[in-house]
Amino acid sequence: MNCKLCPRMCGRERDGGAPCHSGEEMRIARAALHFWEEPPISGKNGSGAVFFAGCPLGCRYCQNYDISRGITPGRAVTPEELSGIFFDLAAQGAHNINLVTATQFVPGVRRALLYRKPPVPVVYNTSGYERRETLRALEGLVDIYLPDFKYAEGGLAKDLSGAWDYPETAIKAIHEMVRQAGPPEYDENGMMKRGVLIRHLILPGHTKNSIAVLELIAREFPGIPVSLMAQYTPWGQARDGIPGYPELSRGITKRELLKVQDALFELGLEGFVQSRKARGAQFIPEFQ
Numbered sequence: 126m127n128c129k130l131c132p133r134m135c136g137r138e139r140d141g142g143a144p145c146h147s148g149e150e151m152r153i154a155r156a157a158l159h160f161w162e163e164p165p166i167s168g169k170n171g172s173g174a175v176f177f178a179g180c181p182l183g184c185r186y187c188q189n190y191d192i193s194r195g196i197t198p199g200r201a202v203t204p205e206e207l208s209g210i211f212f213d214l215a216a217q218g219a220h221n222i223n224l225v226t227a228t229q230f231v232p233g234v235r236r237a238l239l240y241r242k243p244p245v246p247v248v249y250n251t252s253g254y255e256r257r258e259t260l261r262a263l264e265g266l267v268d269i270y271l272p273d274f275k276y277a278e279g280g281l282a283k284d285l286s287g288a289w290d291y292p293e294t295a296i297k298a299i300h301e302m303v304r305q306a307g308p309p310e311y312d313e314n315g316m317m318k319r320g321v322l323i324r325h326l327i328l329p330g331h332t333k334n335s336i337a338v339l340e341l342i343a344r345e346f347p348g349i350p351v352s353l354m355a356q357y358t359p360w361g362q363a364r365d366g367i368p369g370y371p372e373l374s375r376g377i378t379k380r381e382l383l384k385v386q387d388a389l390f391e392l393g394l395e396g397f398v399q400s401r402k403a404r405g406a407q408f409i410p411e412f413q
Contacts (some may be wrong), residue, residue: 130259131181131228132294143229144287146195147179151233154178154192154199156210158219163352163397165309165317166221166248166271173219173245175210177227182252184275184286186328186373190361193226204236211243220316221246221269228252231259238266246318254288255298260305269309270302270321277337284369285328296345299323308348321346322396326354330372332381336388343392350396353389355382 127136128143137143158171166172178192178199191197202210211222222243227234228251238247246268253272274295276282282291302321309320323342327335342351355377363373386398 128229130231130256132254132256132288132290133181144183145179145181145229146183146193147229150201151204151207151230152178152199152201153207153210154197156214158214158217159223162223162271163322165311165315166223166269166322168220168314168316170218170220172221172223172248173211173214173217174223174225174250175207175214175227176225177230179229180226180252181228182254182286182288182291184252184361185367186285186357186359186361186363188356188358188360189226194361204233204240207233207237208240211237212241215243215245219245221248223248223250223271224267225250226252228255228259231262235262235266238263242266249302253295253298254286254291255294255301257297257301260298260301264305268306268319269317270299270306271324272299272302272321273324273326274299274338274342275326276334277341278334281331281334285367292341296341299346303346303349309350321349322352323349324352324354326357327377327381327385328357328373329375329377329381330370332384335385339385339388339392339394343394351389351394352397353385353399355399
């Protein structure tokens with residue numbers, strides 16, 4: 126497999142040495158009802174979250190570090206088995222099927238969705254670091270796109286995620302998502318059934334980056350809501366300290382959250398603001 130699924134375009138044979146830490150076989154690390162997403166995603170019953178092993182972005186502070194870096198490899202599944210997992214989650218009452226970091230396995234995910242379309246909306250939950258060509262393979266199969274927009278500063282993206290091209294890549298990718306799914310549509314219970322919701326995780330000590338991200342969203346994606354996340358927990362390499370970034374060894378302060386929240390409102394953006402209480406190891410799922 127000469128892989129070019131993600132923007133890194135590594136061309137590797139996917140023997141485990143690729144930047145995404147993934148082999149050719151599709152692997153998942155967790156499939157369960159998840160209650161910690163935004164209200165129109167988790168609702169009362171939970172989102173049917175399927176966490177895929179590996180990640181093309183590989184942030185140094187990732188809360189899912191063990192699976193994103195291949196430390197916890199997950200278990201192999203075929204497209205048919207994955208389809209069965211989707212239907213099992215729906216039978217448990219999941220409001221949707223939530224594909225968490227599936228970029229590196231899009232061909233297999235696509236086959237699973239074509240095999241049997243789940244009876245609930247399908248959510249593509251992503252870092253935002255995507256190729257438009259890969260996203261187009263999911264057109265008509267994904268109902269809701271839930272991308273992160275992590276960085277407006279290329280230098281910060283390079284230092285923390287090894288992706289200097291993140292800002293422009295994410296903008297292009299989210300435009301493709303909006304083209305496919307449009308602004309959010311909700312059912313009679315307030316659950317999202319279609320559309321795009323952009324997330325941004327506030328990093329401690331980097332409110333300037335956060336405000337620049339919000340300014341880009343306001344300019345590029347009018348009418349698309351934003352979920353402002355305050356859940357940052359020092360994890361991955363940040364637990365021991367990232368050289369040059371000592372501030373990432375703590376959570377965000379109340380002042381930092383309010384500063385970014387004020388910018389959200391001043392820019393006229395709508396969406397959600399997460400409480401700082403929604404952070405800590407207790408909010409990090411157990412992976413297999």
